[in-house]
Amino acid sequence: MKYPTKIKTNNSKTINYANRGMSLENDLNITNKYYFDNNIGVIYKKPTPIKVVSVEYKNYDHEIKKAFYEKPSTTDYNGIYKGKYIDFEAKEVQSSKGFPISNIHKHQLEHIAKVIEHGAICFIIVRFKKLNKTFYLEGEKLINAINTLNSSSIPLDFFEKNGYIIKDNYNIRIDYLSIVNILYFGGNNENN
Amino acid sequence: MKYPTKIKTNNSKTINYANRGMSLENDLNITNKYYFDNNIGVIYKKPTPIKVVSVEYKNYDHEIKKAFYEKPSTTDYNGIYKGKYIDFEAKEVQSSKGFPISNIHKHQLEHIAKVIEHGAICFIIVRFKKLNKTFYLEGEKLINAINTLNSSSIPLDFFEKNGYIIKDNYNIRIDYLSIVNILYFGGNNENN
Numbered sequence: 065m066k067y068p069t070k071i072k073t074n075n076s077k078t079i080n081y082a083n084r085g086m087s088l089e090n091d092l093n094i095t096n097k098y099y100f101d102n103n104i105g106v107i108y109k110k111p112t113p114i115k116v117v118s119v120e121y122k123n124y125d126h127e128i129k130k131a132f133y134e135k136p137s138t139t140d141y142n143g144i145y146k147g148k149y150i151d152f153e154a155k156e157v158q159s160s161k162g163f164p165i166s167n168i169h170k171h172q173l174e175h176i177a178k179v180i181e182h183g184a185i186c187f188i189i190v191r192f193k194k195l196n197k198t199f200y201l202e203g204e205k206l207i208n209a210i211n212t213l214n215s216s217s218i219p220l221d222f223f224e225k226n227g228y229i230i231k232d233n234y235n236i237r238i239d240y241l242s243i244v245n246i247l248y249f250g251g252n253n254e255n256n
Numbered sequence: 257m258k259y260p261t262k263i264k265t266n267n268s269k270t271i272n273y274a275n276r277g278m279s280l281e282n283d284l285n286i287t288n289k290y291y292f293d294n295n296i297g298v299i300y301k302k303p304t305p306i307k308v309v310s311v312e313y314k315n316y317d318h319e320i321k322k323a324f325y326e327k328p329s330t331t332d333y334n335g336i337y338k339g340k341y342i343d344f345e346a347k348e349v350q351s352s353k354g355f356p357i358s359n360i361h362k363h364q365l366e367h368i369a370k371v372i373e374h375g376a377i378c379f380i381i382v383r384f385k386k387l388n389k390t391f392y393l394e395g396e397k398l399i400n401a402i403n404t405l406n407s408s409s410i411p412l413d414f415f416e417k418n419g420y421i422i423k424d425n426y427n428i429r430i431d432y433l434s435i436v437n438i439l440y441f442g443g444n445n446e447n448n
Contacts, residue, residue: 106370108330111305114320128306128323138300142334147375149341178298183339 088156088191088198091237092141098236099145105241107143107150112136137171139186145241146249151179151203152240154189162217163190165210173210176203185244189230192220199227200243280348280383280390283429284333290428291337297433299335299342304328329363331378337433338441343371343395344432346381354409355382357402365402368395377436381422384412391419392435 092109099105117130139153153176155167168188180186186203205226209218228247230238245251284301291297309322331345345368347359360380372378378395397418401410420439422430437443 100370103370103373106367106374106376111303113303114306114308114323116306126325128320128325131306131320131323133318133320144341144343144371144374144376147341149336149339151336175298178292178295179336181295182298182336184298184336 086237088154088189088238092154092189095237095239096141096143099241105143105145105150107141107145109141110136110138135169135171137169138175139172145185145244148248149179149182149184150241150244151176151184151186152188154191156191156193158193159217160192160194160220162215162219163192163223164217166216168206173207177207180204180207185248187240187244189238189240190223190227192223195220198230198232198238199223200230200240201227202247278429280346280381280430284346284381287429287431288333288335291433297335297337297342299333299337301333302328302330327361327363329361330367331364337377337436340440341371341374341376342433342436343368343376343378344380346383348383348385350385351409352384352386352412354407354411355384355415356409358408360398365399369399372396372399377440379432379436381430381432382415382419384415387412390422390424390430391415392422392432393419394439 089109096107096109099107113134113136115132115134116128117132118128120127120129139151141154142149142151144150153168153172155163157163157167176186180203184203188201188203188206189198190201191198201223206218209222209226213219213222228243230240230243233239236242242251281301288299288301291299305326305328307324307326308320309324310320312319312321331343333346334341334343336342345360345364347355349355349359368378372395376395380393380395380398381390382393383390393415398410401414401418405411405414420435422432422435425431428434434443
């Protein structure tokens with residue numbers, strides 16, 4: 065895998081357009097819309113799971129009167145890129161020291177392990193907000209880190225060494241598929 | 257594609273265990289759990305999209321006090337099987353004459369066309385409740401039917417000729433992946 069060298073030589077050139085106070089979710093929505101509109105890939109955020117308790121029929125519409133948020137059992141994002149199944153979770157963290165493992169639920173980790181076993185391209189996107197750094201980390205490395213680090217948090221240093229910085233881009237915002245393209249499809253670091 | 261002949265010769269042997277008053281969604285939940293537990297594939301129903309209007313913080317929990325159901329812009333189900341991206345919509349219909357096209361929203365049709373373009377295995381599952389028949393119809397054939405039939409409904413006859421009956425099965429309920437296996441992976445009609 066030649067990518068880490070490649071990306072480091074190019075990194076200094078990237079200009080920090082995006083991430084100006086926008087949430088990671090917002091940036092990903094813009095990114096996924098760009099991918100869809102430009103026929104690059106079809107990737108969506110799944111709706112937040114909500115347990116509906118009571119509903120009223122009102123003004124020709126069903127109004128939900130009582131409901132609760134549920135913990136997701138899968139990752140938030142999935143879809144297709146170049147014929148491959150893509151699956152990922154995205155998290156913003158406040159700490160600049162590391163990524164608290166409690167951010168990912170047990171069911172989500174099981175899901176990540178399972179889809180990898182079935183041939184998925186699976187990863188997490190972690191943004192360290194205060195550092196304005198957004199990393200791509202392969203699901204395999206995430207699981208390995210959790211199993212071996214013996215800590216409640218994956219240190220920033222681990223991301224610096226094992227992850228890939230997702231470059232900011234005005235149109236695409238956080239162009240994570242460019243990293244998928246390099247890691248799995250022999251692409252270079254310039255574009256898709 | 258030799259499948260339609262194969263399935264017809266075997267059809268008479270299938271025993272009607274399932275579909276005894278259970279909803280299609282329920283059957284699919286059981287099916288997908290079976291696939292997950294037996295490591296056949298990882299396929300989930302996406303949560304219903306809900307627009308949350310107001311939330312109260314109550315008893316250490318967020319209680320949603322006002323919300324509305326939204327129209328889904330994608331299909332309800334997706335996931336991975338044998339390394340391939342799987343995507344489908346499932347509908348139960350009351351009519352025994354045909355499948356009203358209005359059951360599938362415009363955005364969903366756009367989604368189906370897009371994922372097919374990117375290499376997905378995409379289809380719809382339609383259950384004619386009164387007939388107790390559940391069909392698998394390829395997304396390509398669905399789009400083609402809508403574009404050419406010039407009707408508000410796809411007749412049952414079209415499904416009989418162009419779709420595949422999903423056999424009932426006590427454990428797997430509606431074993432749609434056995435059809436995917438035959439259509440795309442050269443499987444036979446006996447099992448996965």
